[in-house]
Amino acid sequence: MCDVNDVVRIFDDLFANTFNTQLVAGGEEPVYLPATPANERHRLVFSHDYFSSALHEISHWCIAGSQRRTLVDFGYWYAPDGRSLQQQQEFEEMEIKPQALEWFFSMASGIKFRVSDDNLNAGEYDSSLFAEQVCQQVLGYLDAGLPLRAERFAQQLLALYQEGYGYADFCEDMKLTVAAANNAGPVILASKLQQLT
Numbered sequence: 001m002c003d004v005n006d007v008v009r010i011f012d013d014l015f016a017n018t019f020n021t022q023l024v025a026g027g028e029e030p031v032y033l034p035a036t037p038a039n040e041r042h043r044l045v046f047s048h049d050y051f052s053s054a055l056h057e058i059s060h061w062c063i064a065g066s067q068r069r070t071l072v073d074f075g076y077w078y079a080p081d082g083r084s085l086q087q088q089q090e091f092e093e094m095e096i097k098p099q100a101l102e103w104f105f106s107m108a109s110g111i112k113f114r115v116s117d118d119n120l121n122a123g124e125y126d127s128s129l130f131a132e133q134v135c136q137q138v139l140g141y142l143d144a145g146l147p148l149r150a151e152r153f154a155q156q157l158l159a160l161y162q163e164g165y166g167y168a169d170f171c172e173d174m175k176l177t178v179a180a181a182n183n184a185g186p187v188i189l190a191s192k193l194q195q196l197t
Helices: 004-015 051-063 085-109 128-144 148-161 167-183 186-195
Strands: 021-027 031-033 042-047
Touching (some): 004 051, 042 051, 085 128, 148 167
16 A cells, blocks of 8 residues: 655655755645755655655656756746646646656556646646647657656655566556557547556
């Protein structure tokens, strides 16, 4: 069974000293806070004690370069739920890579992953193109390799939650799972992703 305390421990073991960054549970809203004189470590805060929130925030952190890691929330804007179509498209463009990594982390942990357009008030909005783009990014990562921090984190999740499941075999199974979802076609892709682990 997945325990968010495991995620905190794994992250901190890997990155607290090497990147001066700690993962912090209990935030009302997720946020990345660079170090200050009062707080010597960078803090990656995730919502409450939600497992999926922790994985998602770690995904953003694994992509952020050294300059972005000096900025609150990596210097990105965030428009709340109820975004305009243009704002939603900008949001999705910034979410493709993090959600692709979150999918890796979720599968390594043995839990379901859901692509999220994070816009509950959008009405009849069709997020299937976004879901397809996340699939393509996963396949791209499988071909080129994950960012190093993401790969190290995924390997540790896999070792803890799926002992004996080698990373190479995991990546091959991930490729088959994502290709199957992608081959389903854009019309039903989003609903297919809801079912995948």
